[in-house]
Amino acid sequence: MKPEVRNRNSDIQILELQEAFLSIESLEEYYSNSILNVQKMKIQIEKEYQIGLLVDAEIKRAIDAKTKEEAISIINELNNGIAPDDNPISDYIVVECIEADEDLEFSYSIKKNAKVKSKYIDPQNAKRQYNKIKQYESILISSTLSNVIIIFEQYLAKVYQGLILINPKKYFQNQKIEIANIFNRSVRDIVIECVNNEVESNMFDSLKTLSLISERESININRFVNILDEFEEIYYRRNLYTHNNGLTNHIYLSSIKDKYKKGLDINQKLVTDDIYLRNAINMLYKVVGTLFYEIQVTCNPKYEKWKDRFSESVFELLYKKNYDVAEHLYFILSSCKQFCFRDKAMFRINYINAMKQQGKDALVKKEIEALDVSIATEDYKIAKLCLEGRDAEVYEALNKNYPEPYSAETVRDWPLFINFRESEYYTKFAQEHADEFDTFIYQFKEEEDLEVE
Numbered sequence: 001m002k003p004e005v006r007n008r009n010s011d012i013q014i015l016e017l018q019e020a021f022l023s024i025e026s027l028e029e030y031y032s033n034s035i036l037n038v039q040k041m042k043i044q045i046e047k048e049y050q051i052g053l054l055v056d057a058e059i060k061r062a063i064d065a066k067t068k069e070e071a072i073s074i075i076n077e078l079n080n081g082i083a084p085d086d087n088p089i090s091d092y093i094v095v096e097c098i099e100a101d102e103d104l105e106f107s108y109s110i111k112k113n114a115k116v117k118s119k120y121i122d123p124q125n126a127k128r129q130y131n132k133i134k135q136y137e138s139i140l141i142s143s144t145l146s147n148v149i150i151i152f153e154q155y156l157a158k159v160y161q162g163l164i165l166i167n168p169k170k171y172f173q174n175q176k177i178e179i180a181n182i183f184n185r186s187v188r189d190i191v192i193e194c195v196n197n198e199v200e201s202n203m204f205d206s207l208k209t210l211s212l213i214s215e216r217e218s219i220n221i222n223r224f225v226n227i228l229d230e231f232e233e234i235y236y237r238r239n240l241y242t243h244n245n246g247l248t249n250h251i252y253l254s255s256i257k258d259k260y261k262k263g264l265d266i267n268q269k270l271v272t273d274d275i276y277l278r279n280a281i282n283m284l285y286k287v288v289g290t291l292f293y294e295i296q297v298t299c300n301p302k303y304e305k306w307k308d309r310f311s312e313s314v315f316e317l318l319y320k321k322n323y324d325v326a327e328h329l330y331f332i333l334s335s336c337k338q339f340c341f342r343d344k345a346m347f348r349i350n351y352i353n354a355m356k357q358q359g360k361d362a363l364v365k366k367e368i369e370a371l372d373v374s375i376a377t378e379d380y381k382i383a384k385l386c387l388e389g390r391d392a393e394v395y396e397a398l399n400k401n402y403p404e405p406y407s408a409e410t411v412r413d414w415p416l417f418i419n420f421r422e423s424e425y426y427t428k429f430a431q432e433h434a435d436e437f438d439t440f441i442y443q444f445k446e447e448e449d450l451e452v453e
Contacts, residue, residue, distance in 0.1 A: 399432075
């Protein structure tokens with residue numbers, strides 16, 4: 001294939017990656033805003049309906065009691081107890097135990113003219129309101145997991161389609177075309193239809209399609225770090241929430257790796273919390289980014305543009321403090337043998353910085369010791385000083401040939417200087433170059449008013 005054709009294909013794939021990253025970012029923002037609203041609503045419900053929820057919990061505990069005596073004791077303690085507002089429960093509600101044959105039945109009466117509205121005292125209403133919030137949470141979980149897989153499959157379909165068009169022989173084997181189509185339609189239309197049919201027929205199981213692409217293109221998503229095992233678990237968990245309300249079944253347990261099965265039984269509700277969902281979104285970033293990298297290195301390794309656009313996208317993730325994803329993708333970039341020393345060194349520096357911001361001190365120390373910048377230019381030497389936390393030397397090096405290699409704006413904005421910006425040396429540096437900043441420099445002094453310089 002001619003270089004210009006390969007480059008044009010890479011340009012298309014760059015746009016597809018950027019579109020996928022934008023979709024993931026939108027999902028991230030949607031989830032963050034939604035979970036914040038749900039958490040606020042939950043706190044409000046728990047506060048407003050605290051009496052009703054307390055009564056409901058105690059009645060449930062009495063129902064679950066092993067003996068009548070234990071159940072009656074629980075209800076008596078409740079009636080004689082104190083409400084969350086430090087007033088007697090009996091000021092608001094009284095619960096009664098009624099013997100019915102061998103069982104107990106429970107009833108309650110809400111006091112009139114209570115200081116709290118009856119809808120907040122009624123245990124059934126309180127439970128109903130709380131369950132609505134739990135449903136909101138469940139819907140959000142299902143929606144988020146579904147969108148993770150939808151974005152993945154949309155991107156994978158575009159990748160698959162593009163790869164088929166680049167080299168149809170890899171994917172079309174012994175495929176037949178009706179003779180009538182040859183006479184009635186153009187070759188281009190026939191090819192497009194065949195490609196679309198091939199993509200659609202293989203997207204019912206997108207993990208198998210990914211495996212097919214990996215085999216035909218000789219790529220390995222797990223080349224540097226195993227991320228597919230975890231993403232597969234997310235994929236099958238999505239299916240559980242879509243079809244089984246998050247309860248484990250045989251399909252789920254037989255599909256995921258053993259390390260994710262520990263402590264799980266059939267019909268067990270999976271714990272899918274905020275940490276899990278944010279990690280699922282990050283795993284989507286990693287899988288999409290790694291797939292893009294693997295295809296470019298395999299199909300068009302000498303094209304500088306894809307490397308530049310990809311590294312810009314990863315830098316944006318670092319800038320936005322998504323250190324988990326930045327660490328993974330910078331590790332891959334810094335490990336590529338085809339890149340020049342200068343690029344790989346800076347990718348490694350950003351990789352180390354991403355780990356440092358996550359508190360991975362032991363790994364950071366090991367990486368810094370192995371980072372040799374003795375023959376590098378001044379910017380790399382300053383970068384290593386930043387990673388080592390040698391703020392005084394960073395300050396001296398920045399001023400040595402200022403504004404080279406780093407301007408005041410770069411020091412203010414770049415993730416590389418995030419820890420340096422917390423030091424007294426940055427305050428001093430910022431004061432000395434205040435005319436180059438777009439912001440005021442505030443300095444606090446003991447027993448003096450605030451000075452603005």
